[in-house]
Amino acid sequence: MTEILDTVDTAFRLDIALIHYPVINKKQELIGSAVTNLDLHDIARAGKTFGVGTYWVVTPYEQQQELAANIAGHWTEGYGGTVNPDRAEALSIIQIRANLEQVIAEISEKGGRVPLVVATSAGQLCKRTSYETLRSTLQEGRSVLLLLGTAWGLAPEVTELADATLPPIKGPGAYNHLSVRSAASICLDRLCGEREDRG
């Protein structure tokens, strides 16, 4: 088991960051959003499944940082982890930081190189790349940090900071209001999902 996980660690160098500030609301105003239990659990489980190194939870609010740390701690160090080791394994990839700059600095320091920072959005953005291109980039061993926005999405100042952006996830119709948990899961499957069974 350890051997398999070590192989995964060296094969992919993908981190994800869930941004709680700065994001936008329905009126496109700059806001900070609240940490939610389900975002931590679902995205950590998807992250662990698809080989993500660290799931960074980014919020500048100290009480929200404490809340996130308490939730993750319950499942990794507390009672939850003893009754549900699968959940402990997933939530152990969570790290909480105050801002994106700090996340990028830490990844750069650890990996010896600044990661490629890639923003996601339900809308059309500049500096567009494709899922296939980014999948190849990851397979080549390049360190990538994928940014996910809570509320109505990442603030423009975050997407402007990114090196590249992924196209919106779409179905056959005009409706396009996925939860960030669904969007994260789909992005990770497109980038890192096993394909041998896909026909």
Next chain:
Amino acid sequence: MTEILDTVDTAFRLDIALIHYPVINKKQELIGSAVTNLDLHDIARAGKTFGVGTYWVVTPYEQQQELAANIAGHWTEGYGGTVNPDRAEALSIIQIRANLEQVIAEISEKGGRVPLVVATSAGQLCKRTSYETLRSTLQEGRSVLLLLGTAWGLAPEVTELADATLPPIKGPGAYNHLSVRSAASICLDRLCGEREDRG
């Protein structure tokens, strides 16, 4: 807008059913699970995004049926729908039924033919099909009912009833504990997601 949605309705005939009984627990014992708010919201939003006709919530427990109806009603007919019409549109695809047989009977009656019933699982099952094959089946206009299990997954009596099963969703490692919300989102993207931007 109406025109686009009508086209979608005729192009795909995909329904999904979230099964709360019979499912299994961690010890592989037959159980009934509780309806959750987040399963209703996240899977309805993903369903609406990917052109699903009806999202069937299947539970034999009357109090759970009432709970599900109250949640969906709040967002489709109650106050929630007036402040968040996007959510109303998503949750309007929910129908609550006591068992799978009833769901299959209603789809058959409405569509004039029994749907192809396809089970999902995190494990290996018989009657395996691939995502690509099922995607083609849908594009040919065949009516399909996709079954999703809560708790630790669908009971054997449900998967045995299915015409076909999809392979488990996997990442590069051995960990495989996605939430049913994540699994549903990824399945729908693989079956109905727009691909023009995928490289």
